Amino acid sequence: MRFGMPWPGRDVAREAEQAGVGAFCAGEFADHDAYLTVADIVANTEHALAGPAIAYAFARTPYAHATALRQLHARAPGRLFLGLGSAAFRINRDWLGVPADRPMRRIAETVGAVRAWLHAENGEHVRYSGEFYALDADVRAPVLGRLDVPVLLAAFNAGMAATAGRVSDGVIGHGLFTSSWWNDVVRPSVERGASGAAPGARFLEHGWIITAVDDSAPERAVADARRMIAFYLTVKTYDPYVAHHGWEEPVAELRAAFRAGDTDAMARAVTDEMVTEIAVCGTTAEAKDALARRTGSLPRDVGYFAPPSFLVSPRRRAAYARAALALIGAVPDAPRRL
Numbered sequence: 001m002r003f004g005m006p007w008p009g010r011d012v013a014r015e016a017e018q019a020g021v022g023a024f025c026a027g028e029f030a031d032h033d034a035y036l037t038v039a040d041i042v043a044n045t046e047h048a049l050a051g052p053a054i055a056y057a058f059a060r061t062p063y064a065h066a067t068a069l070r071q072l073h074a075r076a077p078g079r080l081f082l083g084l085g086s087a088a089f090r091i092n093r094d095w096l097g098v099p100a101d102r103p104m105r106r107i108a109e110t111v112g113a114v115r116a117w118l119h120a121e122n123g124e125h126v127r128y129s130g131e132f133y134a135l136d137a138d139v140r141a142p143v144l145g146r147l148d149v150p151v152l153l154a155a156f157n158a159g160m161a162a163t164a165g166r167v168s169d170g171v172i173g174h175g176l177f178t179s180s181w182w183n184d185v186v187r188p189s190v191e192r193g194a195s196g197a198a199p200g201a202r203f204l205e206h207g208w209i210i211t212a213v214d215d216s217a218p219e220r221a222v223a224d225a226r227r228m229i230a231f232y233l234t235v236k237t238y239d240p241y242v243a244h245h246g247w248e249e250p251v252a253e254l255r256a257a258f259r260a261g262d263t264d265a266m267a268r269a270v271t272d273e274m275v276t277e278i279a280v281c282g283t284t285a286e287a288k289d290a291l292a293r294r295t296g297s298l299p300r301d302v303g304y305f306a307p308p309s310f311l312v313s314p315r316r317r318a319a320y321a322r323a324a325l326a327l328i329g330a331v332p333d334a335p336r337r338l
Contacts, residue, residue, distance in 0.1 A: 054085035066117030165193025170204025179297030207299030
């Protein structure tokens, strides 16, 4: 497995790439754009993979996703990947002002239409026909040419994992993923979706790992990880995951605390079992032990050491990113099933 991290900024990234970090990814939110961040990544790294993990799939047209990748490819050929996520229903409806129905069908077509733009040769029409997108672009300027950029889908629940297996080159796992969720839900669903894939097809696994390491203040690191877990679990889309693990009671408590604005109570509601199953946190030694316990249940290709971001300052996130460098090489490659 290659270790990566969400983009920590150029200063930390130089140190990280020298230490062996092999991939950097860009997230997306109201205050940062995925493709602008990827541009910063490719301008300030030399060899690492770079890409959104994720970009909001429906915030842009397939054309916009593909043209951003073409421009980035000119600066980082062979280093790019594209991670797309459907985003929450409310984000699509209330933030982006775009249709939010049938996200699995819609994102499958998005992948197909993006690939139509990426795979087009000069002189060819860019064609795609579906329910949501219909393309027939005659681009006379010689600016195309096939780009084989892997397209991965953020897939939390079983249905989206099956969609990823059917239409994409890989899956991006959420920071909440546990051994059981990877092995009992996500991977079997991917395999069902990929049942018609060509023999020997290489399916990629990327995934975020909530990581907070601080040898001088391990209790604070664990508290930050608890708070991050709690914040993620306020999302009702993850209810099948909660039920799968039997965590309904603590999740009900943390959601009540979230509604009351009590972030300390949110963190307290996260049980020790949840921290053990989800996060890599505490001292360096404790974090290495946690990684060793999870060998084989981490993403098989790229695992992103992701510092907690909920109510954590940029300075402390940078410190967590630097501390995570001591974990590189702590986990051997896991066997693959796909």
